[in-house]
Amino acid sequence: MSDGKITVAVTIPAGLILVVAVWLVLHHGSDDSSARHSEAEHATAATQPAEPTQGETAARDRLAQLEAQNRQLSAELAKQQQADAQRRAVELSKPGEIDGAAWVVRKSGQSDIVRGLNVCVLPMTCPRATVLQCLTDAISDCNTEEDELRKFAQQARDQQNSFNAITHEKKVSDLAVAYDKGIEKLESQIADIRTQMAQVPQEMDLIQAAELVKKFALLSPPTAHLFDLARSQVRTDVDGKYRIPVMPGNWIIAGQTGGSEFVIQWFVPITMSPSGHLQLNLDNSNSFSITNATSLKYN
Numbered sequence: 001m002s003d004g005k006i007t008v009a010v011t012i013p014a015g016l017i018l019v020v021a022v023w024l025v026l027h028h029g030s031d032d033s034s035a036r037h038s039e040a041e042h043a044t045a046a047t048q049p050a051e052p053t054q055g056e057t058a059a060r061d062r063l064a065q066l067e068a069q070n071r072q073l074s075a076e077l078a079k080q081q082q083a084d085a086q087r088r089a090v091e092l093s094k095p096g097e098i099d100g101a102a103w104v105v106r107k108s109g110q111s112d113i114v115r116g117l118n119v120c121v122l123p124m125t126c127p128r129a130t131v132l133q134c135l136t137d138a139i140s141d142c143n144t145e146e147d148e149l150r151k152f153a154q155q156a157r158d159q160q161n162s163f164n165a166i167t168h169e170k171k172v173s174d175l176a177v178a179y180d181k182g183i184e185k186l187e188s189q190i191a192d193i194r195t196q197m198a199q200v201p202q203e204m205d206l207i208q209a210a211e212l213v214k215k216f217a218l219l220s221p222p223t224a225h226l227f228d229l230a231r232s233q234v235r236t237d238v239d240g241k242y243r244i245p246v247m248p249g250n251w252i253i254a255g256q257t258g259g260s261e262f263v264i265q266w267f268v269p270i271t272m273s274p275s276g277h278l279q280l281n282l283d284n285s286n287s288f289s290i291t292n293a294t295s296l297k298y299n
Contacts, residue, residue, distance in 0.1 A: 153179035
């Protein structure tokens, strides 16, 4: 005791102090954990979408129903369009028909029926290889003619030489000179054909090809290889008549006939519609070429 004051000393055990300190730490940590847990619950509730209303659910169901109906209608429309396309393809592929007759008219006005004429349906174009075959035949004809002229020229020279031996003259055979000029002309023509062969395109209009071959022909145009392209063909009967089916599209009706008296060719372009019908007579008026025809009327 001092100055009238009494001092009381309290002694607290150390173990009790430690227990109180641990309790305070744990109690404070538990409060922080509870706070964090509450904040997490609030955040989760904020991110979760709200439950749709009855009106929104009905609208979504209706939209799904309309989309399903649209898919079904689209499928049915596509199926119908495919069926229509198939029907159109069938209709467009139905062949038409051409019929007619073939004859030639003489200068006297008399008409001769052409029996056994091979009437062909040819495409509008032909490949380069076919044109080259025709031009090669033209060269072969020129070579054959040239060989003949050389033989005649030599015979003419031999005759002239025999005559000169008798008359002691040195005359030149005029006939041999004429043959030599013919040979030169043929050699020039062969060179022109070879030049033209190098310029033939990969695909060529068939009538233009026939015109090209005709340009270099000595007599009747050597167009036999063009007829090898025939898609269908038929022969005229005893009355000179024919009938032939033709697929829709653009085609050329072709034919060739003749003998020692004349050779006549036809290359007539036509257009056939599906299930259509055309009448086409083949005569001098629509012929492509007439050769060796001293008694025939020309178009």
